[in-house]
Amino acid sequence: MIRIAMIAAALVASSTARAQAPITIVIHGGAGALEKGRYTEAEEAAYKAALNAALDAGYGVLENGGSALDAVQASIVLLEDSPLFNAGKGAVFTYDGKNELDASIMDGATGEAGAAAGLAHVKNPIRLARAIMEKSPHVMMIGEGAEMFAKEQQLVMVRRSYFRTESRWRAYKDALEKDRAARKARGGASLPHDFKYGTVGAVALDKKGDLAAGTSTGGMTLKRWGRVGDAPIIGAGTFADNKSCAVSATGWGEYFIRLTIARDICAQVEYGGKSIAEATADVIHNRLQKSGGDGGVIVLAPDGSYVMDFNSAGMFRAARQGGRREVAIYKE
Numbered sequence: 001m002i003r004i005a006m007i008a009a010a011l012v013a014s015s016t017a018r019a020q021a022p023i024t025i026v027i028h029g030g031a032g033a034l035e036k037g038r039y040t041e042a043e044e045a046a047y048k049a050a051l052n053a054a055l056d057a058g059y060g061v062l063e064n065g066g067s068a069l070d071a072v073q074a075s076i077v078l079l080e081d082s083p084l085f086n087a088g089k090g091a092v093f094t095y096d097g098k099n100e101l102d103a104s105i106m107d108g109a110t111g112e113a114g115a116a117a118g119l120a121h122v123k124n125p126i127r128l129a130r131a132i133m134e135k136s137p138h139v140m141m142i143g144e145g146a147e148m149f150a151k152e153q154q155l156v157m158v159r160r161s162y163f164r165t166e167s168r169w170r171a172y173k174d175a176l177e178k179d180r181a182a183r184k185a186r187g188g189a190s191l192p193h194d195f196k197y198g199t200v201g202a203v204a205l206d207k208k209g210d211l212a213a214g215t216s217t218g219g220m221t222l223k224r225w226g227r228v229g230d231a232p233i234i235g236a237g238t239f240a241d242n243k244s245c246a247v248s249a250t251g252w253g254e255y256f257i258r259l260t261i262a263r264d265i266c267a268q269v270e271y272g273g274k275s276i277a278e279a280t281a282d283v284i285h286n287r288l289q290k291s292g293g294d295g296g297v298i299v300l301a302p303d304g305s306y307v308m309d310f311n312s313a314g315m316f317r318a319a320r321q322g323g324r325r326e327v328a329i330y331k332e
Contacts, residue, residue, distance in 0.1 A: 021209055021304040025058040026319040027051065027075050027202045029085045031250045031296040034314025036330045047084055048327050051318040054078040055327070058204060059320045068212035068246075069107055069130070071204040076103075076126040076214050079200035083165045085316070086198025088124060091163045091218025093172035095179075099163040101218055102232035103129040104140075108211030108240035115140040115232040121147055123156040126216045129232070131155065140232065163218075175221050199231050201248025203240070203300040211300060213240040213262075215248045229253025235263035242302055244270035245279075250315065251288075251295010259287055265299055276301045280309045 029051060039047070058075035062068070080088025091099040103125035104115035114133025117140065122128050131153045132141055141149055151157060201215040215238045217231040230237035230253040237253070239262035240246035247262040256262075261283055268279035276299045284297060289311050296310025298317065308317040308326075318327040 021205060021302060022321050023059070023062040023207055024205045024300060024304050024306060024319070024321040025055060025062060025071055025075060025202065026204075026298045026300050026306050026308060027054055027058065027079070027200070027317070028248060028250055028296065028298050028308070029079060029200050029316030030198045031294075031310045031312045031315035032198070033312065034316070034329055039329070044329060047316060047329060050079070050082045050084050051316060051327050052325075054082075054202075055318045055320050055325070058202060062204060062206050065207055067208075068204040068206040068210050069105065071206065072105060072202040072212045072214040073126055073130055075202040075204075076200055076216050077124050079202075080124050080126060080216055083167075085200050086218040087200040087216040088218075089163060090165055090168060092168055092198060092221040094219070095176070095222045095224040097172065099160065099218060100223070100226075101125045101163070101216070102228060103214070103216035104232040104234060104238040105129045105133060105214040106212065106234060106238050106240040106246075107133070108213070108242045108246050109208075111241065113139050113234045113238070115234060115238075116142065116146045116150075117228045117232045118143040118226060119146060119150075120160055121157045122150045123158045123162065126214055127155050128153070129214070129216075139234065142228075143226075172221065179222055199229075199237070199250035201231075201238070201250060201298060203246040203248050203298050203306075205246075205300055205302065205304055209242070209302060211240045211242050211246040211302060213238050213246040213248050213300075215250075217250075220253065230256035230261070233257055235260045237262060239263045239266050241266055241270070245276050245302070246300045247297055249295065249297045251310075251312065252293045255288060255291055255293025256295065259283070259291060259293070261288065261297065265297065269301070276305060276307050277309075280307045284309050284311050 058071040106113040199217040244266035
């Protein structure tokens with residue numbers, strides 16, 4: 001009886017501590033070859049304005065007592081609607097000159113998750129990922145089947161042309177030309193490294209102490225054969241568990257999948273007793289880097305501590321917790 005009472009007391013104490021943690025939202029807009037000087041002052045200002053808007057959308061949900069899931073979705077929807085990021089409206093092009101979008105979301109309180117891949121007509125993939133989690137018995141749907149389900153859920157559908165932006169189209173044509181030149185010269189493709197990047201994501205902690213994470217992407221420039229990266233894969237690009245942390249990743253997806261980056265960080269916290277900073281440093285600057293991959297993550301713990309870490313030249317990132325606000329692009 002004494003042991004049962006002690007366990008019950010510990011659970012109550014843990015729940016109380018989580019509920020007292022400060023509401024927090026952390027977002028990213030992708031990692032990659034973002035060296036200083038890549039963007040003009042005006043372009044930097046535009047990126048930061050978009051990050052601030054998405055940050056405030058999510059934080060506003062939390063301030064009004066909304067769930068971490070609602071906050072994550074609110075932030076990502078704004079990032080998907082912005083033509084600046086590789087998700088939704090600003091998605092990159094496949095080798096065939098099309099847009100294919102992926103997204104996932106996870107509830108840290110219940111362990112439930114939803115994901116979608118290979119989308120061509122869903123305006124906001126993160127909304128579909130959540131609908132899959134909450135309105136279906138499945139975790140992941142792809143392609144035409146996923147879009148059929150999206151229509152049944154009355155989500156906004158758009159023409160393929162909606163996702164096209166002139167800057168992405170020019171980048172696609174440039175990448176295609178370089179790829180063809182590389183194939184001709186060396187007999188194989190050799191794309192510039194920064195073509196591999198581009199994702200948006202968010203993690204949040206609400207007033208109840210619950211965590212959530214979500215990620216959305218247009219994938220890799222010139223991807224072929226229905227390639228899917230880490231963003232829609234639970235445990236690779238997205239993971240959330242109230243017992244450890246919430247993670248959204250961005251980077252070279254193949255490596256994030258092989259190393260189950262998001263889950264590994266949370267597992268090191270839950271089973272290894274590490275802080276999120278320690279776990280993140282090991283995974284991003286040790287395991288990922290030694291494997292030849294790069295990119296970054298945003299990580300949020302139940303106590304409100306958070307990390308925005310990466311081993312690439314930069315990562316669009318922002319966080320808000322009470323009066324504290326951080327918005328950055330480059331490695332600083």
